[in-house]
Amino acid sequence: MLDGVLQEIRARHRFVVTSHARPDGDGIGSALACGQMLRLMGKEAVVVLHDGVPRIYQNLPFAELAIRANEVPANDAVILLECDSTRRTLLNGLDECFLINIDHHLSGRAFADINWIDSTVMATAELVYKLIRRACVPVDHDIATCLYTALMTDTGSFMFAGTNEHTFTVARELVLAGADPAQCARPIYFGHSTAKMRLLGAALSNLHHEGSLSWISVTQDEIKKFQAREEDCEGLVNYALSIFDVQVAIFFRELPDKRFRVSLRSKGEINVSKIAEDFGGGGHKCASGCAIDGPLDRAVSMIIDRLRAESIL
Numbered sequence: 001m002l003d004g005v006l007q008e009i010r011a012r013h014r015f016v017v018t019s020h021a022r023p024d025g026d027g028i029g030s031a032l033a034c035g036q037m038l039r040l041m042g043k044e045a046v047v048v049l050h051d052g053v054p055r056i057y058q059n060l061p062f063a064e065l066a067i068r069a070n071e072v073p074a075n076d077a078v079i080l081l082e083c084d085s086t087r088r089t090l091l092n093g094l095d096e097c098f099l100i101n102i103d104h105h106l107s108g109r110a111f112a113d114i115n116w117i118d119s120t121v122m123a124t125a126e127l128v129y130k131l132i133r134r135a136c137v138p139v140d141h142d143i144a145t146c147l148y149t150a151l152m153t154d155t156g157s158f159m160f161a162g163t164n165e166h167t168f169t170v171a172r173e174l175v176l177a178g179a180d181p182a183q184c185a186r187p188i189y190f191g192h193s194t195a196k197m198r199l200l201g202a203a204l205s206n207l208h209h210e211g212s213l214s215w216i217s218v219t220q221d222e223i224k225k226f227q228a229r230e231e232d233c234e235g236l237v238n239y240a241l242s243i244f245d246v247q248v249a250i251f252f253r254e255l256p257d258k259r260f261r262v263s264l265r266s267k268g269e270i271n272v273s274k275i276a277e278d279f280g281g282g283g284h285k286c287a288s289g290c291a292i293d294g295p296l297d298r299a300v301s302m303i304i305d306r307l308r309a310e311s312i313l
């Protein structure tokens with residue numbers, strides 16, 4: 001499939017590269033590196049993201065070239081990274097485009113004109129890295145920095161289940177190409193906003209722990225009170241997962257429309273991708289998400305009951 005993707009790229013000139021709404025480190029890093037690869041191949045390429053680049057990723061190379069938009073600009077092809085449908089991008093106008101889908105999610109679907117889905121890798125960045133190597137584009141310091149950041153965030157700093165010697169081989173090659181691990185880690189792990197810390201305090205003061213499950217939540221009132229942004233909610237779920245006997249942690253975030261965004265994380269024994277899919281979402285074995293109707297009590301019991309049915313409590 002790698003060669004099929006490369007063939008379609010070589011045959012075209014103007015590209016749009018995109019990822020899902022509320023992009024994570026893998027979505028951003030992979031998109032920025034892919035855009036630069038295309039430019040170095042002599043193509044026109046623009047990275048277009050519905051929500052733009054989150055604050056903690058704005059210092060990445062090429063981040064200033066990324067465009068925030070609701071519509072795809074004119075193109076010969078769109079490369080979608082980390083998406084299981086065009087809907088995930090929240091961009092309009094994709095239906096008429098030639099679509100190239102590159103993804104590593106278990107829930108990945110072949111919705112595009114050409115699809116490269118490999119759920120054996122830890123990050124889409126690994127696939128983009130393979131693509132860049134196959135295209136004979138040199139991996140310079142800037143591309144390596146984007147890809148390393150993506151790999152670091154999608155592996156939870158090389159701690160999530162599935163991280164293996166291959167992951168470290170890719171990481172090593174990226175460091176050899178100029179990525180600085182400490183410099184990549186700093187804005188992500190030591191770059192929190194005060195609002196995020198306050199939101200974490202509110203979430204943890206309401207921590208629930210039952211058997212091998214834990215869950216936390218934040219309301220729109222709390223988000224407003226601390227003047228937090230959507231991106232300040234990223235990663236809060238990991239604090240609930242850090243309890244010694246917890247296997248699965250869940251984070252419930254109230255949306256402006258009173259629905260709840262649900263983030264599920266697993267230490268590896270329970271496949272939370274399956275649970276998110278039951279509610280119209282998706283993701284990986286260890287990290288998945290979905291959105292369900294409120295109120296909070298109802299949202300919590302729907303998810304917890306589903307997990308109980310997996311008899312993990």
Ligand SMILES: [Mn+2]
Nearest residue numbers: 026123124154
């Ligand atoms: Mn990913």
